[in-house]
Amino acid sequence: MRYIALILALVAAPLSAQQVPQSSAEMQLSFVPVVKQAAPAVVNIYAKFMREVQSTPLQSDPFFERFFQNPSATPKPRVQNSLGSGVILSADGIVVSNYHVVGMATDIRVVLNDRREFTARVLLGDEQSDLAILKIDAPDPLPFLRLRDSDSVEVGELALAIGNPFGVGQTVSSGIVSGLARSGGSGGRGHGYFIQTDAPINPGNSGGALVDVAGQLIGVNTSILTRSGGSNGIGFAIPADLVAAFVAQSQEGHEGFGRPWAGINGQPLDTDMAATLGFDRSGGIIISGLHPVSPFLEAGLAVGDVILTVGGQSVNTPSEMIYRMSVAGLGAQADVLFSRQGKEQQVQVALIAAPDDPSRDQLTLPEKSLFPGLTLARINPAVLSELNLPLEAKGVAVIEVGNFAVRAGLRVGDVLMSLNGVTLSHPDQAAQVLSGEVRRIEMSVQRGAQRISMRFRG
Incomplete structure (x- = not known):
């Protein structure tokens, strides 16, 4: 790669990250010092x-x-x-x-x-x-990498990917930071906000380090975008700022990551939509729906508002917004800049966990039921968040699927809306209809944006 010659002027202490090699001696530098450190x-x-x-x-x-x-x-x-x-x-x-x-x-x-x-x-x-x-647990102190502020990373920076591809042993590959704020492009894993790099990442590299020329961790390699299964130079890393939030919660004793809940439906405001709605510019997230207990609604936002920044950082997709909220952490207050009818306003939004209220009243159907082992819960904000359900979902949610229910076609995350004509709002209603005495079932199910009707005999 032609940019290898740049290397590595960047490793030399007297040079800043913005300088190019000034002499033949600087051009002969290599990645060796960085690799030895990282x-x-x-x-x-x-x-x-x-x-x-x-x-x-x-x-x-x-x-x-x-x-x-x-x-x-x-x-x-x-x-x-x-x-x-x-x-x-x-x-x-x-x-x-x-x-x-x-x-x-x-x-x-x-x-x-x-x-x-x-x-x-x-x-x-x-x-x-x-x-x-x-x-x-090691008897002696271990070598470790320091985390770099993700917002200081710039497109074009040199980067090294270090990991164990294909199990051949530790390997180092070089590239640059190709893009920032990549959302949902990681081949289905870790839906969110990513740093993109062209440093080759292959199977086994997952979980490895993406470091800068100072040996600081800028991201954790997670996946590649590929059609052939090989590295095509489009790799994704989870930013170090999110890693820091995970470490902080683990040290507080949490076993699962507590992610702030927005309670909104929104979509990127692109050029066509901006022109249709009469906005003078694109960018940001236009709100299309708000849950009744959404912290954004509590802060005064409404349907039709356009969220521009969270915590002083631009957001253009829902994934970016959730990333910014996650990095700020539960219990914090985030400054949110939004536009309403062309006028910009700023408010503070409380970063809260999705409320587990009203009680989910989760229950598992007994052996005598038509679907033994099927676990259901009443829908509340916490259930909506955990199962990634639409804000407007109504009914009872499928938490776990037993052997019989899975054969009938049910999946985790399905919402049972009605059974045999009974509109459901609580798991007890479903348990009563699905008692062992019932042999014919008509079921209305919401699966994502789809509504499915199922009919079968017990």
Whole structure:
């Protein structure tokens, strides 16, 4: 790559990040000092999982599954392995990795650059952000990376990706920061806000470090955008600021990440929409709906307002807004700048967790029920947030699906709106209709934006 020659003037202490090489000696510099500093804090992670699999692969085939529908069949547990990377963030053994690498693992081994090996435990994990905080206990202080302020990262900066691709051992690849504020482009993992890089990231790099030329952590590598399965130079890293928020909550004793709840529906205000609605510019998030207990509604915002900044930082997608709220943290107050009918206003919004009120009254249907093991809950803001349901969802939510209900086609996150003509608002109503005495069921289900009607006999 032609920019390799720039390297690395940036590593030399007397040079600033904005300078280019000034002499042949500067052009002969390499990444070696940065790698020597950062590589010892990047670890390999080996995780074991217990997966429940069907006795024959034909049971998961779209065509043949109909011939293997035996509700009483019990999936067999099998051990599966996961390979990835991690980054040590403190001398006492705090490690960050991806949730898809270690989440739900039964055994986690962390192997350091010097080949020392430790057993790790998960302190905090979050599938939505695809981050997990681990702890290893070592007799001596460990090498670690310092976190860099994510808002100071700029497009065009040189960056190194360090990890364990394909299990071949620790590897370093170079590139630049290709983009910032990338939302929802990571191939389905960790929906949110990402740093984009063209430093090659391959399977096994997940959870590894994206560092700058000063050896500071700017992001945790999470995924690539690819059609072939190989690296095409479009990789995504979770910003260090969000990693810092995870570490803080893990040290407070939380096992799951507490994410501030917005309670709004919104979409990016693009050029066409701005012209249609009479706005003089695009950018920001236009509010299309507000939950009755939304903190934004409490602060005075209304449908049709355009959110411009949160905490002094521009937001142009809902994912960016949630990222800014998450970095600020629960219990804080965020300054929100918005536009209403062309006039800008600023308010403070309380960053709160989604209220678990009214009580979800969660229950699991008994063995005598038509769907034993089906777990349902009354919908409240906390349930809406956990299952990523529409704000206007009404009914009872499916929390867990037993063997019988899954055969009927139900999924976690479905909303049961009515059963046999009974409009549902509480799990007790569903339990009564689905008692063992009922043999014919007509069910109305909301799944995302779809409404589905199901009819079957018990």
